Amino acid sequence: MRARLVLVLLLLVSIVPCSWGGELSFDAAFTPDDFADLTEVLADTIAFPNLGPAEPGGLPGFEVLGAAGGASADEDDSYWEHGIDGDTTFGTLSGERVIGRKGLPARLDVGAQFGKVLGEEFWGGELRWALLEGGNVGPALALRATYSRLDNAPIDLEVAEAQVVLSKGFLILTPYGAVGYRKASASAFFGDPAPRTHEVDRDGYTSAVGLRITPLPFIRVVAEVRQGFGRSYFIGFGVGL
Numbered sequence: 001m002r003a004r005l006v007l008v009l010l011l012l013v014s015i016v017p018c019s020w021g022g023e024l025s026f027d028a029a030f031t032p033d034d035f036a037d038l039t040e041v042l043a044d045t046i047a048f049p050n051l052g053p054a055e056p057g058g059l060p061g062f063e064v065l066g067a068a069g070g071a072s073a074d075e076d077d078s079y080w081e082h083g084i085d086g087d088t089t090f091g092t093l094s095g096e097r098v099i100g101r102k103g104l105p106a107r108l109d110v111g112a113q114f115g116k117v118l119g120e121e122f123w124g125g126e127l128r129w130a131l132l133e134g135g136n137v138g139p140a141l142a143l144r145a146t147y148s149r150l151d152n153a154p155i156d157l158e159v160a161e162a163q164v165v166l167s168k169g170f171l172i173l174t175p176y177g178a179v180g181y182r183k184a185s186a187s188a189f190f191g192d193p194a195p196r197t198h199e200v201d202r203d204g205y206t207s208a209v210g211l212r213i214t215p216l217p218f219i220r221v222v223a224e225v226r227q228g229f230g231r232s233y234f235i236g237f238g239v240g241l
Contacts, residue, residue: 163208
């Protein structure tokens with residue numbers, strides 16, 4: 001069993017260096033409106049996905065997931081044509097990430113994500129507190145706060161979210177849903193013939209629905225659809241206790 005877990009962990013870690021979707025490349029026709037649209041798509045992609053239910057992990061609990069996915073994107077849109085050199089991945093701006101979570105006392109869980117999008121690195125943190133632990137009859141209910149950041153890139157972007165998460169397990173299946181609020185702030189230096197710093201602030205309500213499948217002990221497969229500034233899709237695979 002230990003050898004299998006090590007093999008799965010090595011597979012998850014190998015996901016992050018594989019960056020899809022091209023690279024950020026502003027041409028002379030890239031406008032502030034394009035920057036605003038690009039900010040929303042990037043925010044949907046780097047925002048910390050739930051990819052898991054509301055139930056607390058407990059002090060012995062841990063989880064490591066490799067995940068891929070991101071916002072729906074159209075290569076014919078102006079922001080893509082003038083701001084990105086590359087192609088979509090199955091119609092999305094895909095970001096790959098590794099997510100780690102650890103259970104703490106008092107029904108608390110903490111998590112972190114590290115990933116890449118358009119060749120640029122991003123990271124994030126998560127704090128979750130279960131109001132209800134759930135069980136054979138009742139659902140689990142949790143409050144969740146996350147922060148994600150893309151920096152040292154042509155765009156500096158930070159995304160903060162607060163959510164309420166509800167889930168209920170049925171044998172190997174655990175469906176979950178979440179609603180919340182998001183704020184995103186971005187800045188970038190571009191413009192022709194006079195480059196300058198442009199800033200964008202966006203906020204709005206978010207929601208998510210997903211399903212975690214546990215086909216074998218310690219193995220998790222998770223799929224999620226999120227609605228933020230636009231629609232985004234994520235899938236994760238990993239191990240946990």
